[in-house]
Amino acid sequence: MTHPILEVLSGLLDDELGADERLQVESHIESCTECRNRLDRLRRVVQTLADLESAAPPAQLGHSVRRAWVATSNPQGLRARLETAASRWIVPAATLSTFAVVAAMAIIVYLLAWGVGEVDRARQASGEGLSDRPALQHGPASATGSGSLRVEGNGTAESGSSSLRREIAGISFVRRGDVWEQEDLEGVQVGRTIDAGSQAGQDWLRSHPDLSELAQLGGAVRVRVGTEILELRFPDPLVDH
């Protein structure tokens, strides 16, 4: 077995591995000093946190919560509730101006994309458009292809920006920067890189036929195979052919 990755060792500590995986990892650790040391390091961190005791809230917290609740939960407390709500939305002037600049830039990008769509439609109407390209629509460009492709502007607390998702071979992938990444691998370190364009890479893909569909993503694709995190480098389908 290759050295287990960090999250597998961490899962072992938490008794969150499947039975087979746990046996494999424990067997490997018995004979691998490096992994034993890594596990010990994790165990020390866990113990350090576990030694932090629960913290009792200050005595006055209960009183202040009750006062605030009474003030906001009765009709006479309406003014207090409005004041509390207003205080949450008072935004510093610098933040407002930043927001205005960002909003203006977003509008400009939208208008440019819409303009490109108009030009392309005009070219297609006059017979100059590429016959094998999908027709662009009003507003932001969108594309369809095999597999399910959704463009989401979910504005999550983590990314704060739009992301692409695809499902290939039953695995959900998310576009993060220049990489297509299996959805639950955010922040996980890559164990090995495979050049899918090389002979060795082609041989590897032949031995994993279920993953050959990943080639349609193009570029770098990060996926978990067994207990290993791999980065597969495919030729870009739009550029390399």
Next chain:
Amino acid sequence: MELLIERTGFVTDADLDLATRHRYGDPEAFDEVYRRFSTMVYTLALRLTGDPADATDLCQDVFLKIFRHLGSYRGRSSLQTWVYRIAINTSRSRFRRQRWWQQQRSDAERVLEGVPDPGKSPEESVIARRLVRQVSEALVRVPIVYREALILRDIQGFRYAEIAEILGVRIGTVRSRIARGRDELHRQLGRLDS
């Protein structure tokens, strides 16, 4: 660490009864909610913020939200999970507004935690409090998405599935965040020692 909180992942009749009583204005329901969840919410807030004053403010916000929405609790998850979810979402809102993770507070501004343990000598109490402060300072330097998972797992003792429900992510994501959080905390503790 002995967990002071009785943890359950299941919705109980008591949970729904408490929500119903609160909806109908029972003042004892208010006290019971606070009694049941104040320590765990404050502990979470303190470990997320690293500062007792900020934790107190955050706690007040959390409990106001709990009381405001408790009447609409329908038991889709356990009451404890529901409370934790409110606490996490409230802390994220405050972080976004106040950018706490960018504040660098000097040691002079931090208040030593806790009260002296009568079972310890004065020297032992000082050492223990210094250690707690060091760990707390290292913990607030861990990126917030990892820190939340780390606190829920290693301090509050939740299983991965429970943490996934609280944070609204997949179990695989929880697993990687905890692992990365521990790795980062180890690095931060090493920086403080050097």
